[in-house]
Amino acid sequence: PAGRPALRGEALPGNAWDDYAKALRAAGGWTKSSDVLAAFIAHDPKADRLLVEEFLTTREAAIEHLQAGARKSGAQYPYDWRRGGSMNCPRLLDCQNLATLAACRVRFFLEKGQIQEAAALTLDVAQFGRDLGYNGTLNSDMVALAIIGLALDELREIDLGEGERIPT
Numbered sequence: 001p002a003g004r005p006a007l008r009g010e011a012l013p014g015n016a017w018d019d020y021a022k023a024l025r026a027a028g029g030w031t032k033s034s035d036v037l038a039a040f041i042a043h044d045p046k047a048d049r050l051l052v053e054e055f056l057t058t059r060e061a062a063i064e065h066l067q068a069g070a071r072k073s074g075a076q077y078p079y080d081w082r083r084g085g086s087m088n089c090p091r092l093l094d095c096q097n098l099a100t101l102a103a104c105r106v107r108f109f110l111e112k113g114q115i116q117e118a119a120a121l122t123l124d125v126a127q128f129g130r131d132l133g134y135n136g137t138l139n140s141d142m143v144a145l146a147i148i149g150l151a152l153d154e155l156r157e158i159d160l161g162e163g164e165r166i167p168t
Contacts, residue, residue, distance in 0.1 A: 002076030004130070007123040011073035016131050019069030024091065027062035027098050034093075037100045040107070041150070052104050063102050063121070070124035075131035077140075092143040095132055099125050099147040106154045118158060126151035 005011060037055065039047035056063075069075070080087045102125045109118035126148055133144025 002074040002135075004073070004075060004134075006071050006073070007127050008120055009071060012071050014072045014074065016069035016072040016075035016127075017077050019065045019072065020090075020128065020131070023062045023065035023069065023098055024094050026065055027059050027094070027101055034097045034100065037097065037104050041100055041103050053108075056101065056105055056108065059101055062098060063105055066098060066102055066128055067121065067124045069131070070127040075127075075134060077132075077136060079136065089137060090132065090140060092139055095128075095140075096143055096146060099128060099150055102128075103150055103154050107157070110157060115158060119155075122151050122154045122158070125154070 002015065036048050036051050040049065040052045077090055079089070102121055106118045106121050106125075109115075109121065129144045129147030129151060131144075132147060133141040136144070
């Protein structure tokens with residue numbers, strides 16, 4: 001069964017992958033931007049913050065679609081298992097990049113003190129990771145685990161007040 005609870009709020013009817021497909025299309029055009037986003041997430045002092053801000057500004061719809069998908073009551077990528085190795089699969093690098101893009105947005109929320117927004121988006125990234133790995137291929141499962149790990153890393157960035165962070 002493809003049904004699953006939403007991590008926050010009430011689950012809305014539908015398949016998350018309808019929204020995730022829109023998110024992946026809206027985020028497109030990664031080229032070197034994925035390296036820039038990854039450097040920002042890794043706290044690399046050489047990361048180009050202005051380029052990250054520009055990329056986020058032009059890809060806001062991608063994050064909105066990711067969050068819409070995370071709130072759906074079901075999540076099953078439409079694999080055609082009868083086709084074997086020639087079946088359509090999500091582009092895994094694009095999925096990883098979408099999660100990294102969202103994690104960058106989480107960082108900007110945290111910088112502005114928008115803790116609720118940061119936590120909500122982090123949970124949505126974790127849900128996206130879960131949905132990518134659910135009933136999928138071995139490769140999708142491995143990327144899903146990396147995305148869930150990214151979400152957990154971002155949860156550790158959240159300041160709970162008085163300098164206290166989520167314990168690791």
